Amino acid sequence: MEKIAVIDRRVVIRNGEPGQEGQLQKVSDLRREPFVVLLGEPGIGKSTVFQTEAKLVGGTLLKVRQLVNGYMPPPRGTLFIDALDEYRSDGNSADKADNLALAITNADALQWRLSCRSEDWRNAADIAAIQATTGGMNIIIAQLLPLDEEEASLLLQAWGDVDPLGFLDQASRMGVSALTENPLSLMLLRKAVQRNGAWPSSRFAVMSSATWQLAHEHNSDREYEQRSPPSAISHAAGNICLVQLASGAPGIWRSNAPPPEQDDRRAFLTAYDLEVPPDLLGDMLDTSLFRGVGNAFEPMHRVVAEYLAGRALADAVAGSSDRVALPLSRAIAIITGADGRPPTELRGLYAWFAAHLSNSGDIRGAGRLIEADAATVLAYGDAAAFQTPERRAILANIDRDDPYFRSYETGSTAYGGLAGEDLADDFRRILLAPPTSQKFLTVIDVLTIGPPVRSLRSLLREIAMDPARPNWHRWRAVDAWLNGVGDQYASRLELLDELEHEPASTGREILRTHLAGELPVGMLGAQRVRSILAAFEASSDDNTVGYLFGLEARLKNEPLTALFAEPTTSWRAPTVQRRRSIEVDRMLDRVLAAYIETCEPASSEIWQWARNVGGDEFIYLGEEARKAIAKWVEANNLHQIEIFDLVLEQYQPGDRPWLLGNDFFRFAGRRVSKALVHHLLMTGAAAPATTVRRWLWRVAAFLVNGADPDPSAYWFVYEYLSERRGTKKLLHELCVTQISKAQWRYLKKRIRQRRKDEKRRQKDIYILTNELEALREGKSQNLIWAADLYFQRNHSDKAPLIDQLRADLGGPIADAIRDGWIRVATQPTEHLDTTALGTAAGENKGYGFEHVVIAGIDVLLYEQRVSTLAAAPLLSAIIALKSGFVVEAERRRVAIEDWATRRLEVNPTAGAQELTAFWSAALEAGGTSLDGLSQLAQPARAGHALAIALDAILGAKPGMQEDALKHVLIVGLSIIDNGRLRVLADAALQIDELGLRQRLLWSFVRFALDPVESRDRFLQESDSANVDDVAFLDWDGGMGKATEELDHKLVRLEVIIRIAGARSAPENRFGSGWVTNLHHLADATYGAVTTLSSSTGIEAAGC
Known part of the structure; x- marks a missing residue:
């Protein structure tokens, strides 16, 4: 018999109190309900759930047949009645529910739970029969949901599998994840693997074995009943x-x-x-x-x-x-x-x-x-x-x-x-x-x-x-x-x-981060991680983010606190050389925050980590780390005291109190506790020198005399000093804060502004109350105002701040705004079309309507109403890609962009048409970039719609603005068929009016696709180009590496040396300062020469 795993399974409410239908809950949530019917398919685990719940709550578990045949459970308890379907299987079921209702009444249970196979449940008839046992209270009908990955993993673990996630991963690889969603089919799949000593040889074999097994009866109480053959x-x-x-x-x-x-x-x-x-x-x-x-x-x-x-x-x-x-x-x-x-x-x-x-x-x-x-x-x-x-x-x-x-x-x-x-x-x-x-x-x-x-x-x-x-x-x-x-x-x-022996390049650093993200940090070591991050940060930006996610996740899950044992400035490149500093900064910030929250570090360790990352004055400390430190400080007064002692060690008696205080405030926040000032004053009391004691008194007075002091801390200091001699001047400073004329003007201005804001808020409420219906239907211009307000306040990756709107405007108005946003986001509109949106993008403008759409998408994704978004117009997806930056919270913005990508790919042809129309209009309006291209081109997103759209835009507008053309070609080389790109390049190069840089780009692409055939043409095209024009080309990126045959590789490297080397010198290689075009060309030349000298199978003599 398989071991039972205690899992709080998921259920969906099929029938219950008003507002409950369709809700996802846990089995444990049903404990507060007096009367519950639990439905589920065969093998889904109904009986196991009842066994577990009966044991946890001290209830009595019976089969329906036992109860109806006269078994009397202890009265006034919780009764778990299993398998109504089995009781019905031996004859006419018309009166079975009535018999069960009578048995339940006789059992005198305070509350009961009844299970039944979904196929055997007769909703209206069964409810009518047993409703008499509830005293008029509602019966909750809940259906047990299929297993998710976590639940399936727990089951496998209970059955003795040492690597349940590996088992589930293999099932996914073989395409039979469906068989892991039901405990019975999961058990059969596991037994099939155990029986054969290995996984079946193919997905076909797994499906064949599993579907045959599932056609049998696996309930021992029904195995001898009359039944059709499998x-x-x-x-x-x-x-x-x-x-x-x-x-x-x-x-x-x-x-x-x-x-x-x-x-x-x-x-x-x-x-x-x-x-x-x-x-x-x-x-x-x-x-x-x-x-x-x-x-x-x-x-x-x-x-x-x-x-x-x-x-x-x-x-x-x-x-x-x-x-x-x-x-x-x-x-x-x-x-x-x-x-x-x-x-x-x-x-x-x-x-x-x-x-x-x-x-x-x-x-x-x-x-x-x-x-x-x-x-x-x-x-x-x-x-x-x-x-x-x-x-x-x-x-x-x-x-x-x-x-x-x-x-x-x-x-x-x-x-x-x-x-x-x-x-x-x-x-x-x-x-x-x-x-x-x-x-x-x-x-x-x-x-x-x-x-x-x-x-x-x-x-x-x-x-x-x-x-x-x-x-x-x-x-x-x-x-x-x-x-x-x-x-x-x-x-x-x-x-x-x-x-380590390969010359530094974007490709090398991406590969190193990819490898490191799958290694235990104990094998990597802090020094190697620093080396990888430093080199990655200094590599060229390829307009793609996310390469550090794997390494970041690994560092969070397997702490490597030695990473912060040295100042980051000791191993990171000078600021001007950090081309990808934002990604590294964010990663270090999030990893440091995770260590503070999970590693239970000593105060001295947190202090040192923060100084090593943020500098002596914590200027470069990130937002997540600051939040983690604040949470850590608030958790225990002792933490604040320990940090203050560390700050105190940096100063000498006689130093100005505000210097010490500001250091402390920058690290731990402005509000000090009574425990801290008590510790500070007691330290002063124990000091042998009067000068030290009085200095610490002044420090304590400064700490509690801020803009928002803790009253208990303030009065403790005041009373303490009142009892000491020679503190009259200090008490005066503590009681009086000199307000400058500028401060006074500022305070009065703030008071006037608050009054004005409150008056405006009341006016807003009055106006919006009179147009609730227009808000709900998505017809009010005030939806734009509300969306702007929503995004101004909503910077967190947590729940969207609909609750803040409710607090400001009231529940009915906030709900109407929310409904209006959703309506606008999910239904076609006459106010804006793709061409107009593209024109606005090309002119670097936007419509307020866009923020309304994004607000609706944001709310729906947070509420997990993906099915509602499924019918959203393609225009909403384009808007999400164009203006998703309005969502400052990164995870929510990424979720919106992911949805937009999926929406375009539902029908790739239609999605591509919408993208092409949008980008064409933007270029016609003078646009120098294609909004949304960077998001769509990310490796996990690039799909069919993007490939079709890029093909179309390159064919229709080969002479587009040079920066846009370069970006499109770089992306296109990774997803458009090389043969098709040759056709596009040849057609573009036939256009006499093509601009110089556009011609260079197309010629470069043609050369990259076929270096041998296109070498002479490209050299001729580049002869008259100056340094800036040549440096504009993507020498060390994907454009230059479309083919990899040895002869092609040789010609490509030769041409790089001829063109880039002729316009730069070795001393122009990047060292420090601003990156110039000469730096680009010198680095490209050096890379080509290094590749020639280090590659096997290439005859460099031809150069």
């Missing part, structure tokens, strides 16, 4: 899933009553439509293959439905002794559109259909589907289920019709199924060929996620350690190389050591 249940489930997916029906309706009318016009599938015998339908819905409540059911997970439906369709094509085979062309027509490809919602079904055809021996049929849409077969099914010729066809055809086949939303875990030594030569050709980013990236993903392909490890390492490769090639190749190594940590350290 084969019949599995067959029926496949057919029903096929009909549901192909028709788009929202679910299955099993009642004789008509299904409810819904806004969704797709009808439920009814028992009549399905023509499945009632007994078989009931047995099928009563397995963990389906979940639901009342009469509405759906498959346990879409992936499971797609697998079963694909098998059903393949069986139909194969035919049987009692069924004529369905022609393959007819089967394909059911699940594809006019272009022969599946619509988005049927891609999973299409992929599993191909896999089942192959598994059944229909190689030609599977090949036909692969040829039509290889990308779908790879991303949504299991490539490991196919034979080598089919797998090779997948790889060959994956980008045949769509070079941007990797959409943003498609996960890459399924790609691992393509890995295997049988395709090693094919992978090698792609890795060595001029990289088309989408296919190259897919092969890297395959080699990272799937089984290790050991014959390619040397090539992957070569790519990872090649400084001429684009940055993203290198760190992704590292991940692929590490797949399958025996000791990941030692291998990462080995690469880090080797990188």
Whole structure:
């Protein structure tokens, strides 16, 4: 028997008190409710929850059958009544609820809980029967939710798994996460792995084993009941899933009553439509293959439905002794559109259909589907289920019709199924060929996620350690190389050591941070971390952030306090050389704050850390560290005393008190405690010298005589000094604060301003009260004013400050404003279109309407109402990218940008059209940059919509402003197919009116794509260019590294030396001061020469 894990499971309220429906709660939250019905699919853990809860609250746990058959529990307690569905299974259920109600009444329980399988719960009829037992109080109907990752991990841990997260990660890699959401299916998956001594060889095998097991009955109390055979249940489930997916029906309706009318016009599938015998339908819905409540059911997970439906369709094509085979062309027509490809919602079904055809021996049929849409077969099914010729066809055809086949939303875990030594030569050709980013990236993903392909490890390492490769090639190749190594940590350290000998560059520093982020900090050591951060900070900015997140998370979770043992100025570069100082500053700030909060450091340690990071006067101490210090000081009066003693050590008697006091205030805040001044005065009392004693009295008086003193501390000092001789002057200073004329004018001005603000607030309330309806409907201009007010006050990553608006304006007004923001953000508008927005961006202007949209998105994301945002117009996503900077809280701003990216990728073609229109209008209006491009180009976000939009904008406006063109080309080289870029470059270079720098950029791109063919043209184009024009090119970035063949590499390095070297000298290399164009050119020349001298296989003599 598996061990029970004590987990406070999640539930959703299906029926309860007003306002409760749809709420997510914990099981423990239900303890305050007197009467609860707990529903759930088979195997979801209802009985386990009842066992745990009964033990925790001291209740009595009974089966329904026991209670109805006369067992009498102790009276006036909490009664847990399990398995109403089992009690009903032995005959007519019409009167069973009435019998149960009578038994509950006789048991005389103060409160009760009842469990039932969702499939067996008859909502209205059952509620009516047992309502009489509650004395008129409401019955809460709650449904037990599927396991999340944390709950599944706790279960595995209770069952004895030493690496539960590793198990779940492997399930995710194999694409069977759906089977980890139900305790029963999770247990079956675990047993299958234990039984075989290893994971099944493929995702297909896991799905096959799990769905077969789930078609059986696993409740020991029902294992001998009359039931349809598992084969019949599995067959029926496949057919029903096929009909549901192909028709788009929202679910299955099993009642004789008509299904409810819904806004969704797709009808439920009814028992009549399905023509499945009632007994078989009931047995099928009563397995963990389906979940639901009342009469509405759906498959346990879409992936499971797609697998079963694909098998059903393949069986139909194969035919049987009692069924004529369905022609393959007819089967394909059911699940594809006019272009022969599946619509988005049927891609999973299409992929599993191909896999089942192959598994059944229909190689030609599977090949036909692969040829039509290889990308779908790879991303949504299991490539490991196919034979080598089919797998090779997948790889060959994956980008045949769509070079941007990797959409943003498609996960890459399924790609691992393509890995295997049988395709090693094919992978090698792609890795060595001029990289088309989408296919190259897919092969890297395959080699990272799937089984290790050991014959390619040397090539992957070569790519990872090649400084001429684009940055993203290198760190992704590292991940692929590490797949399958025996000791990941030692291998990462080995690469880090080797990188020490490579010349500093942006690519090297990005790779080092990537490697370090996955290493235990004990292996890294403080000195290595400092070296990595210092070099990263001094590297060129590539308009991308986030590289330090992994290392930051590692340092937070595994404290390395030695990092702050030395002043950061001793190892960081001079300020003028810190090109990425903001990222390093933020990381150090957040890590220091984490150490103060979690490491329980001594006062002296915090004092030293803060001085080492913030300087002697704490000027450079970050916001998060200051908050952590303030929280630490407030937690214990002793902390304030200890810090003051450390400050006191820095001064001598006779030093001005305000110097000492200001040092203390800068560190610990202005408000001092009574305990501190008591300590200070007692220290003075113990001092042998009168001068020291009187000096400490003056310090104490200064500390409590601020603008906002603690009254108890102030009066303690006053009374103490009153009792001492020679303190008359000091008491006078303590009682009188001289206010200058300027201060007095300021105070009077503040008083007048406060009165004016309050008068204006009352006027605002009056005006807004009269337009509540217009606010709710999103029609009031005051929504703009409210959004500006909201963002002015809302700088925290915590909850949006709707509560502050409520405090200022009242609940009804704040709620109406909130509703109006949401309406504006989620519905189309006539007030603004994409072209007008782009024009405003090009003119560096904005509309107040934009802030309203962003406020609505911010509130919805905080409330986790993602489904409400799903229908938001594309214009809202563009606004979020253009003006998201109004949200100063970083995490919330990133969440808004992430949502905007996902929204554009829902329909990449439509998203790209919106982006193109926006950017075109901005450029037409004289814009010098493309708003949103930096956010969209981040590695985790760059998707199909961006690739299409960049292709379109480069084709339509090749002569755009030089800075914008440079940025677009740098991004485009990483996501646009090289062949397409050649076409765009050739077309641009045919334009006679092209500006000098634009022509240089396009010529440089053409040269980067094919150095051998374009060398002479590029040298000729650059001959007449001056230093500034040549330095403008992206010499050490991605533009110069599009191809990696040896002859191309040689020519590229030769041209860099000829052009950059001719316009600079070695002494122009950057040392200190401002970075100039000569610095750029000298550094590029030095890098090229160094690469030539350190690379193997390159004949440098040709230069």
